[in-house]
Amino acid sequence: MTTTHNLIVSARAPDQLRDVRIQRGYTMHAEGSVLISVGNTQVLCTASVEEKVPPHKRGSGEGWVTAEYGMLPRATNTRGSREAAKGKQSGRTQEIQRLIGRSLRAVFDLKKLGERTIQLDCDVIQADGGTRCASITGAYVAAQDAVSWLLARGLITESPVLHPVAAVSVGIVGGAPVLDLDYVQDSSCDTDMNVVMTGAGHFVEVQGTAEGAAFSRTEMNRLLDLAEKGIGELIALQQQALLV
Amino acid sequence: MTTTHNLIVSARAPDQLRDVRIQRGYTMHAEGSVLISVGNTQVLCTASVEEKVPPHKRGSGEGWVTAEYGMLPRATNTRGSREAAKGKQSGRTQEIQRLIGRSLRAVFDLKKLGERTIQLDCDVIQADGGTRCASITGAYVAAQDAVSWLLARGLITESPVLHPVAAVSVGIVGGAPVLDLDYVQDSSCDTDMNVVMTGAGHFVEVQGTAEGAAFSRTEMNRLLDLAEKGIGELIALQQQALLV
Amino acid sequence: MTTTHNLIVSARAPDQLRDVRIQRGYTMHAEGSVLISVGNTQVLCTASVEEKVPPHKRGSGEGWVTAEYGMLPRATNTRGSREAAKGKQSGRTQEIQRLIGRSLRAVFDLKKLGERTIQLDCDVIQADGGTRCASITGAYVAAQDAVSWLLARGLITESPVLHPVAAVSVGIVGGAPVLDLDYVQDSSCDTDMNVVMTGAGHFVEVQGTAEGAAFSRTEMNRLLDLAEKGIGELIALQQQALLV
């Protein structure tokens, strides 16, 4: 039996990222199409250029960057119900897609994009923790490919991308800070924090939640240190992938 | 003309909370019913005791604490559409009600609550920034009244409340950190951060978002300092209100 | 403990209204904002001026007056589910908001309003019977304030309001006609009738329903006598409130 995706066993240091793979041109239709794998988590991120903007941007001369997020029903250990069949997106899904959209807009000069939309779709093929962070990190690469597509066609003359952007989760597991939680770690952690940062080392989003015990200022600082380290590495990997 | 709610003009220091008023027993049916005013923001927080739990808690011996959030259509400067008429809650509404629920659960020992639910409803009567934070701060007081109601009837013999919990927004406005943003400040700020903390000085949630420029670690630290100060004051006000 | 809303015990004659209080300027954003209390029933009625009309009025030179109605989940003795969370308004809610809209339109000259909408929102803060009637009576006052706002800004030069309008419920309780039923009376009555009348003593709506035994023409006449008396008093109270 051909098994293309085996379980990747984690034997990492607490400050070590899982294995990250970024595959560009993964599907053929989208202007940008990236499969990002972070450990066993796999997200297909596509960027679609649409020559229209939402109502609040019409006539502004500015563009828009937005995102939608989904999870295939059996991306998870037990099957989740299909949101299209239930007839609505969960609160969790909406929260995540709003986060992805804000994170990407934070590194775009919407004026330079012109009155068009980059629509990002992040669909989780396989889930093992950290899907929202993988989505942001992968969506940035897909968005870059869409920008290159626009530049190559002369639709824009200057890149609207101000900085790279990437995201990672950090948390306190069994009392100790850990970088890049997988599903088992995420389920048992006391504090879970998702951090989005730019290539310039600034924060775009910090979302920390005490799942169990509330966390101290000191713990927060240690988590932010880990996140800074991890995001630096992720941004290097994005840049590598974009050089190919 | 009898005007019961005049505009409260802000002439505050950047590290000063707006005027806070917490009125208990605001409506007559709920086990806990609190109107919290933070400047011109007014939220009615009710706590309802229900002798049932959601499916994932049935038979566990544990209770549940959850929240719903709404805004009256004309709580805002221009009328927003009624979510019941549109047939769905916005992503923003769902995000906020999930945050309120998590924040309150963080200070509850669900075992001591017994297999029942405290349902919190936070309805914004008048909005001027900071409605999610006012909801959390007010919901804590309503939840305490519902707990007193349970204790008084002998339905529980020990309080399941572990700590007080309160929330405040902080942000960077015109380059400077400000505590407890009103709507005008919130609309123009570069970074907006909602912080939820317990009476023990620990963090339950930190949600920081760069609306404009990404923020540095130094700025983040200054914002957290402000939030700690404000939440300390809010928790004192909650305790005062509960003594009456 | 500060209790701002105590239970008001009814010891009234069968032809006596409950205590009525009409507070204008209750919230700060709306063009008209009225909290009406009828006994323990409290409804916040706001009137919003919107410079647009629904499709069937576009280009007609005429305006529109319409209403939406809602009840906070814990306005009632046991918590009702939130319509926004369920994703639809109940048949009862739709019936009531259609009634409020028709009642107010009956006293408006839509031509004089010009091509704009007065949107009434009636949200029940606390329920103890008669919420639809209190909504109509309060919405009239809020609508008048919105009209004053339009006149003060010169947007209209003549009031489009033709008459005052108010509403009251009457019913047969234990065989005897009673004015202005509270929740307990409403639950046990044989016949429940909601009557909407203008200041000129004419009927806008009469909705009588036999909950138990069907009612005779004689009983109907006695109910209408009571309603005429009660509405006369309500209209006097509206006028008083508008003089302040």
Place this chain on the structure above:
Amino acid sequence: MTTTHNLIVSARAPDQLRDVRIQRGYTMHAEGSVLISVGNTQVLCTASVEEKVPPHKRGSGEGWVTAEYGMLPRATNTRGSREAAKGKQSGRTQEIQRLIGRSLRAVFDLKKLGERTIQLDCDVIQADGGTRCASITGAYVAAQDAVSWLLARGLITESPVLHPVAAVSVGIVGGAPVLDLDYVQDSSCDTDMNVVMTGAGHFVEVQGTAEGAAFSRTEMNRLLDLAEKGIGELIALQQQALLV
């Protein structure tokens, strides 16, 4: 061309009903199935016996009678959109089906029905005014057939029907009271009143609405006189149809 349904031209006195035809056994599956024609208005009323009751009646030993109402998209002069395709019933539809249900329950002893439901479906095949009144009048006959079906099978031993019930619309058209308005009259009337009465001459529902000018007590009395006359005739026609 075979035209089975020609336009029936009205040349009636103001106190005269339109031609009424009541066909029992109209379709083959339902326990009661009646096509009622009132002038050009045609409504198919079926009564279905279901051996279950809604949650609020479970274990009560009592039954339930309820109704649903619909209109075929091209029952009207211009096509209306299909409610099933739009995904929701209009406020008007819900109002009408609640009225039909209440009207029929008013003449049923739910204890004698036993713990089962009579579900009435009123579907308008062709509309020319007065569809809700025709639905009630026809549904009574269908319900009687369902009761006979239950009696014939020995499922009940005594009829739960207390009285006949029928409904008619009355209105003020061009200043004069008119019985049984057709669509053209209904569209131009000042006041429209739907009256539901039992065979004992008592009121079950009175719903009067001023479409244009508000109406006086005198006008109301004249309308009720007309309605009493019309309903007496409709009940005689129901009894005739049930004798066949």
Place this chain on the structure above:
Amino acid sequence: MTTTHNLIVSARAPDQLRDVRIQRGYTMHAEGSVLISVGNTQVLCTASVEEKVPPHKRGSGEGWVTAEYGMLPRATNTRGSREAAKGKQSGRTQEIQRLIGRSLRAVFDLKKLGERTIQLDCDVIQADGGTRCASITGAYVAAQDAVSWLLARGLITESPVLHPVAAVSVGIVGGAPVLDLDYVQDSSCDTDMNVVMTGAGHFVEVQGTAEGAAFSRTEMNRLLDLAEKGIGELIALQQQALLV
């Protein structure tokens, strides 16, 4: 008791259609209105002319033909729930209305129709198998009447109808091929095939489904033979009905 629709007992040869009746002008408002009875199955098919087209046809100079399908709740042996009340059309309903629309469009020259829509509504009054086929056969006659209406008013000068179109079901029941299955036959058959053909003897749709055992090429051929025979007879009946 007047029973207008008695059960029609089938004693037919396996290659014999049930009794078919096509009544034009069945209701008064629609441009085409046909009640088609095929055995006990009765479908009201109306054709409405609307002077607009869906977005994908705007400005094309071409028209559109489309269909909606519904079943009255008690058209069937046990009551089905009302799709308008459930808030969505079933997959089966959508499949059928898409099939009706495609079938009719196959015989229309949309250019000759001009930029307008013929909207077909097929509502099942009574069901006994074969409702989708009866809908197509009846809708063709209703569409022809709508085309005549357009020609008579000079809105078009040439008929856009290229061919007649009709449909029939065939199946393998107890091992033998049968034409025009009723409900009992349909429920017990091994293979069910719906065939749509033009007057020229060509196929528009063939939809065969093995309900039980899969079917052989030989069986398929025998079913198609039966369908060709049945559709030839149905088209002759349509032409007869249109001559009246």
Place this chain on the structure above:
Amino acid sequence: MTTTHNLIVSARAPDQLRDVRIQRGYTMHAEGSVLISVGNTQVLCTASVEEKVPPHKRGSGEGWVTAEYGMLPRATNTRGSREAAKGKQSGRTQEIQRLIGRSLRAVFDLKKLGERTIQLDCDVIQADGGTRCASITGAYVAAQDAVSWLLARGLITESPVLHPVAAVSVGIVGGAPVLDLDYVQDSSCDTDMNVVMTGAGHFVEVQGTAEGAAFSRTEMNRLLDLAEKGIGELIALQQQALLV
């Protein structure tokens, strides 16, 4: 730039399948997980075993096999809207998932499956025509893997699978019959037919649609010949994949 999925150019004979690749074990959580590629069309088919059955099978001792279908928004040349965000599945989606479910059930002995469900999810990663046929062909392999999983755990002792099943599209393009249409061929064809057959050479479903001109019996026969050939080859490829 690493391009993992290049456009596969078709230079095939009219009776030749596109390149087919069947990868088992594609994702790690599902009991069966297959990526099927047919030319540029790629569908991820997962089979999930659930120890419950839908209501109509409860207590029957029989199991159930059902399917859901979805398409990633940018699987297509221009982005389609996300069904979860729109809040409903299109008629096309429902048609396809009903077809997949019926096709698989046709080769399952539900008694031998025991009272459990095999839930198939077919999600289109990249679309280039023939997605429903690829879904059926791939879902069969995923279902087989789920059956092997059940056998390996001793949950069943005998395979409930009666036959292989596969599907292919055929059509008349430019007057000539063609096997396995890609998107360009599908868009321009006159007749499109989806054929589902078992390994025993029998038909499970035949769905032929005249997109342009209606098709003759002769053309139908030539299309069925092509389909038989193609499905024979697909079933051989399934068997090969299952041997690995």
